[in-house]
Amino acid sequence: MPTNRRILLARRPDGLVTDADFEVVEEPVAPLAEGDALVRVLALSVDPTNRVWMREQDSYLPAIELGAVVRAAGIGTVVESKLDGFATGDLVTGLCGWQDYWTVTADSTANVLPAGLPVEDLLSIYGVTGITAYIGMLDVCELREGDAVVVSGAAGGVGSVAGQIARIKGASRVVGTAGTPEKCKWVVDELGFDACINYRSEAVGERLEELFPDGIDVYFDNVGGPTLDAVLANLAIGARIGLCGAISAYTRSTPLPVYNTPNLVMQRGRMRGFIILDHLDRFPDAVMELVGWVAEGRIKYRVEVVDGLERAPETLNRLFTGEHDGKLVVRVAES
Amino acid sequence: MPTNRRILLARRPDGLVTDADFEVVEEPVAPLAEGDALVRVLALSVDPTNRVWMREQDSYLPAIELGAVVRAAGIGTVVESKLDGFATGDLVTGLCGWQDYWTVTADSTANVLPAGLPVEDLLSIYGVTGITAYIGMLDVCELREGDAVVVSGAAGGVGSVAGQIARIKGASRVVGTAGTPEKCKWVVDELGFDACINYRSEAVGERLEELFPDGIDVYFDNVGGPTLDAVLANLAIGARIGLCGAISAYTRSTPLPVYNTPNLVMQRGRMRGFIILDHLDRFPDAVMELVGWVAEGRIKYRVEVVDGLERAPETLNRLFTGEHDGKLVVRVAES
Numbered sequence: 001m002p003t004n005r006r007i008l009l010a011r012r013p014d015g016l017v018t019d020a021d022f023e024v025v026e027e028p029v030a031p032l033a034e035g036d037a038l039v040r041v042l043a044l045s046v047d048p049t050n051r052v053w054m055r056e057q058d059s060y061l062p063a064i065e066l067g068a069v070v071r072a073a074g075i076g077t078v079v080e081s082k083l084d085g086f087a088t089g090d091l092v093t094g095l096c097g098w099q100d101y102w103t104v105t106a107d108s109t110a111n112v113l114p115a116g117l118p119v120e121d122l123l124s125i126y127g128v129t130g131i132t133a134y135i136g137m138l139d140v141c142e143l144r145e146g147d148a149v150v151v152s153g154a155a156g157g158v159g160s161v162a163g164q165i166a167r168i169k170g171a172s173r174v175v176g177t178a179g180t181p182e183k184c185k186w187v188v189d190e191l192g193f194d195a196c197i198n199y200r201s202e203a204v205g206e207r208l209e210e211l212f213p214d215g216i217d218v219y220f221d222n223v224g225g226p227t228l229d230a231v232l233a234n235l236a237i238g239a240r241i242g243l244c245g246a247i248s249a250y251t252r253s254t255p256l257p258v259y260n261t262p263n264l265v266m267q268r269g270r271m272r273g274f275i276i277l278d279h280l281d282r283f284p285d286a287v288m289e290l291v292g293w294v295a296e297g298r299i300k301y302r303v304e305v306v307d308g309l310e311r312a313p314e315t316l317n318r319l320f321t322g323e324h325d326g327k328l329v330v331r332v333a334e335s
Numbered sequence: 336m337p338t339n340r341r342i343l344l345a346r347r348p349d350g351l352v353t354d355a356d357f358e359v360v361e362e363p364v365a366p367l368a369e370g371d372a373l374v375r376v377l378a379l380s381v382d383p384t385n386r387v388w389m390r391e392q393d394s395y396l397p398a399i400e401l402g403a404v405v406r407a408a409g410i411g412t413v414v415e416s417k418l419d420g421f422a423t424g425d426l427v428t429g430l431c432g433w434q435d436y437w438t439v440t441a442d443s444t445a446n447v448l449p450a451g452l453p454v455e456d457l458l459s460i461y462g463v464t465g466i467t468a469y470i471g472m473l474d475v476c477e478l479r480e481g482d483a484v485v486v487s488g489a490a491g492g493v494g495s496v497a498g499q500i501a502r503i504k505g506a507s508r509v510v511g512t513a514g515t516p517e518k519c520k521w522v523v524d525e526l527g528f529d530a531c532i533n534y535r536s537e538a539v540g541e542r543l544e545e546l547f548p549d550g551i552d553v554y555f556d557n558v559g560g561p562t563l564d565a566v567l568a569n570l571a572i573g574a575r576i577g578l579c580g581a582i583s584a585y586t587r588s589t590p591l592p593v594y595n596t597p598n599l600v601m602q603r604g605r606m607r608g609f610i611i612l613d614h615l616d617r618f619p620d621a622v623m624e625l626v627g628w629v630a631e632g633r634i635k636y637r638v639e640v641v642d643g644l645e646r647a648p649e650t651l652n653r654l655f656t657g658e659h660d661g662k663l664v665v666r667v668a669e670s
Contacts, residue, residue, distance in 0.1 A: 052601075060572075243597075262584040262590050264578050265608035268608050275600065
């Protein structure tokens with residue numbers, strides 16, 4: 001049997017993850033039981049939620065147990081199957097974890113993917129990343145034609161797509177926030193946002209006030225903290241805020257404060273958190289429309305592929321230091 | 336003509352209001368113009384929003400201009416009318432302001448009230464106070480049978496009614512917060528809440544954790560700040576927060592911080608601010624159902640009447656120091 005490298009959670013990280021937070025074990029893959037399928041992991045999706053799951057408190061899924069393989073979504077190919085619906089060679093997606101081989105059982109959440117699309121695309125624009133942008137902007141933020149829109153994390157995997165969807169669906173103005181001049185340039189020049197505020201060097205609140213004299217109708221939030229607060233201070237009446245994530249909070253023991261929630265009363269605003277797994281019924285609509293937009297060249301996206309399972313921890317940290325554009329994927333094996 | 340005492344806003348208050356923030360003028364009532372009606376003000380509703388309107392920034396209504404009469408809702412009786420739909424002796428409600436006489440024009444928002452109900456009730460349980468509790472709990476918080484509910488400002492005019500409505504509509508548990516042992520006792524013993532947390536002497540977060548092991552489904556918020564934050568830390572999945580007001584913020588230049596908004600993501604929570612004037616179409620339903628509940632003895636309420644227009648400022652302050660139970664009304668003249 002082949003050897004399975006597995007990255008286990010050894011302790012709860014404090015801030016960014018370090019090598020000492022993990023234990024790497026190598027063990028032979030066990031012979032396949034009746035009713036199971038063995039999947040060779042090809043690539044891992046690197047998502048802020050991986051870090052959330054490492055914390056002690058349960059979230060929308062239970063915390064990863066100490067000693068267990070780190071939970072992560074990914075894609076693999078079936079190398080042996082004794083499980084109905086899974087044939088050798090099938091491309092499969094699900095919570096495979098940080099390991100080389102994933103044993104799928106009848107209880108696993110695992111879905112066979114259509115053949116013919118690159119693994120990186122299936123993990124980004126046609127995966128949870130693109131679908132989150134779609135459902136967050138259209139269903140949660142209830143984008144309407146003419147809305148003035150802000151997207152934080154605009155150079156990230158989700159934010160970059162969310163802003164482009166707003167534009168396609170008739171937003172009057174789309175402004176992003178990002179953390180470097182290069183990211184801001186990419187967001188405006190390549191993705192077609194109207195403006196992008198560098199939150200590290202500019203006063204976000206003042207810039208929003210200038211850019212939105214009539215207030216912000218829709219805010220797609222990936223970061224929380226001071227950026228959320230600056231948006232709350234500049235809401236239009238009836239504003240809708242979709243909380244997709246709060247990356248400013250996930251590596252801190254106490255999140256950054258927000259002061260302007262009373263403005264939600266004055267402006268009759270709505271703020272709603274969402275988890276994409278609650279919206280599985282909308283996945284087919286999302287993928288179908290995204291495929292069309294990509295084919296027409298109306299949506300651009302960027303995927304950075306990092307080679308090697310062993311680089312999953314350092315790659316995860318880059319989500320929190322901001323050292324990336326677009327979607328980060330770890331390649332575990334050649335497809 | 337009679338003399339009209341008018342309390343004008345002389346400057347923007349800082350914190351609680353003081354005499355120096357106002358100028359009291361006495362002037363004869365001008366002869367009535369064609370198309371106007373003259374109303375003798377009988378009683379004023381004392382509401383947190385009065386203080387909001389005194390601030391420099393516009394809110395859902397423009398800020399009160401310096402030198403203008405202080406904006407406030409109230410009830411009066413028509414003493415002379417040259418305006419269609421208003422007859423001498425009619426009871427009228429609207430934004431009459433802190434003055435003895437109110438000149439209603441065709442443009443005024445003024446409504447004739449049914450005869451036969453006490454003025455105090457029309458300004459509390461059957462007025463904006465009771466209607467806000469009703470619409471906030473049922474339409475904004477979307478209360479469902481079996482929900483576990485928290486109401487802040489539970490001894491206040493709105494909060495005391497909101498909690499009782501939740502109970503009537505099948506909440507599994509209703510817990511209030513208030514600022515003195517006497518208020519908490521009233522809320523539990525007289526109003527029938529399951530518990531009431533004294534936010535001045537108890538750790539609100541810990542108490543909520545004990546009282547809601549499965550989390551909070553609905554929070555009717557009148558205060559904002561640390562109480563809102565403690566609720567955010569204890570949400571059930573799919574929780575709904577109705578932001579009716581943020582009394583902790585209105586006398587401060589910077590509101591108190593809230594840290595736990597990221598929990599709205601994890602718990603897929605919704606937070607929505609509302610202003611009762613957006614819901615005028617629901618007023619008749621609300622009043623009809625409230626009248627029935629009061630008649631059946633299922634809703635109790637308390638109104639404290641303070642005598643004298645000149646006491647409006649000091650009475651307003653009591654909303655922010657917490658020195659009152661239930662609804663505060665200033666009586667301007669005998670009805």
